[in-house]
Amino acid sequence: KELLIDFQEVVDEHSSENMAKVVWETLTQYGLIEWIIAFVMDNATNNDTMVVAIEQCCCEVGVYFSAKEVRMCCMPHTIHLAAIKVQTISIPH
Numbered sequence: 687k688e689l690l691i692d693f694q695e696v697v698d699e700h701s702s703e704n705m706a707k708v709v710w711e712t713l714t715q716y717g718l719i720e721w722i723i724a725f726v727m728d729n730a731t732n733n734d735t736m737v738v739a740i741e742q743c744c745c746e747v748g749v750y751f752s753a754k755e756v757r758m759c760c761m762p763h764t765i766h767l768a769a770i771k772v773q774t775i776s777i778p779h
Contacts, residue, residue, distance in 0.1 A: 691716055702732045706739030713740075720749055724756045728763045 692712040698704045713719050725740075727733040737753040744751035 691718075700732060702735035702739050705732065705736045706743065709736070709740060710743050719744065719747065722751060722756060724758050726758045729759050729767070733757075 692715075694708050694712070696704050696708055713722070722740075722744075725733075725737050734753075734757065737757045741751050741753040
């Protein structure tokens, strides 16, 4: 079952630090820091580094969290990127 718990605008640049701050505030507000199972996102680099920033925040409060173990790419997004790539390939006649 899924539940949207928060929806916030990232006012500044969508850097990993700014995104991590917004996510950390939500996790803290709802007491979810120790309940993180996975982050499912597209494959943007700032998402990778955002999860590393969350790992650092968890470490500071004594919660085990491995950015490498919980980072998952969104399968529909990955398929979409692959489909776009296939469309750009020239097939000789």
